[in-house]
């Protein structure tokens with residue numbers, strides 16, 4: 154058993170486990186690191202802007218590092234200040250650049266984007282609009298995550314060619330482009346909103362107004378609104394067209410115009426990361442204030458705190474952030490299509506409610522870091538309770554009395570697999586705050602968006618977590 158110093162990320166290994174120790178109510182305040190979604194959007198806009206941008210509060214994690222490394226390959230200068238939490242970006246200008254073509258005149262520029270959906274989708278659109286030859290590849294899982302709707306939207310409007318080479322139109326993506334023609338585009342919206350966000354941010358890079366029609370339902374709408382905010386902050390403009398009334402479910406078309414100019418941009422703390430700390434208060438009857446977020450945040454995931462309120466928690470809008478006070482929890486029927494990154498968090502909370510919780514509208518969760526419906530159900534069933542899997546979500550039945558007998562039933566502890574999915578690890582960590590004998594495999598997978606998660610959880614809960622490495626048959630809690 155080893156105990157790394159605080160802030161040390163554990164070494165990735167399939168036999169590394171972490172144990173979080175149960176105790177009383179979690180009480181305190183904290184500020185999560187910068188938002189991944191805002192950081193990667195701001196990086197794209199700043200990289201293709203004219204002039205200098207200063208991005209403050211940026212996230213330092215695998216998903217942002219692969220974005221930074223990729224942009225560096227086309228000559229964008231990104232200087233970290235304050236350990237990377239501020240980035241000074243010298244943009245390469247928002248029009249199709251001869252330099253880009255020179256960089257990639259013979260061999261394509263190879264970019265490794267790990268398993269970052271935002272990076273591969275935003276870059277595919279941006280680089281195809283910018284021009285040049287590129288190849289974007291990632292982890293094995295990334296090569297199973299669809300990008301066909303985006304490639305199919307770009308191809309007819311491209312002066313050049315673009316192809317997704319894995320089965321089912323998944324990355325690697327190969328691009329040979331002289332830029333966009335300006336022809337209107339049509340993109341599918343029901344697998345991921347990142348395709349539309351990518352196309353929108355690429356509009357000002359293409360140097361001509363671009364009209365994008367959305368085919369079918371659009372998932373994760375708040376991220377598209379966030380994209381429009383970033384485009385505006387960097388000097389571009391968006392114009393929406395709705396079918397019927399102006400509700401977001403009726404969004405049919407967006408036109409993007411203008412070009413990007415360097416600016417100063419503040420990144421909010423990550424609201425998806427905040428969900429774990431609010432949930433810690435909810436399931437332990439504690440109170441946690443997450444600083445730096447409010448109802449008007451540009452991240453839709455702040456609404457997770459309202460979902461906890463529906464379950465019986467108290468929601469307090471403080472001057473400095475949003476505080477959740479835990480109380481007796483009731484099961485709810487909830488549509489989570491707009492806040493799908495918080496489904497795993499909610500599923501854990503729902504285990505401690507007084508009745509079943511039905512999560513709807515998240516069929517697209519099967520295309521993320523792992524199948525976040527099927528594999529979530531498999532793992533949660535390890536506690537002995539009933540979890541129903543649906544096409545569009547889950548029903549989580551509460552553990553009730555089962556939780557009291559967990560350590561008797563499983564004296565060796567229950568090991569939760571994390572499927573290389575940071576959100577599996579961070580959600581299952583919460584179980585350990587209530588139940589003895591919970592072990593989480595490969596805790597280092599939080600590096601994708603939150604390398605310091607374990608240290609932050611430890612400082613909030615005041616309870617030492619136990620690190621165990623490579624013990625056959627699992628680890629033992631103290």
Ligand SMILES: O=C(O)C1=C[C@@H](OP(=O)(O)O)[C@@H](O)[C@H](O)C1
Nearest residue numbers: 190271344345346347373376494
């Ligand atoms: O645009 C973004 O920043 C994101 C959009 C969402 O993806 P989908 O649109 O695929 O649901 C979300 O899950 C992801 O973590 C970040």
Ligand SMILES: C=C(OP(=O)(O)O)C(=O)O
Nearest residue numbers: 268269270271494521522
């Ligand atoms: C789905 C996620 O990430 P991405 O799609 O950006 O890889 C996530 O962070 O939960």
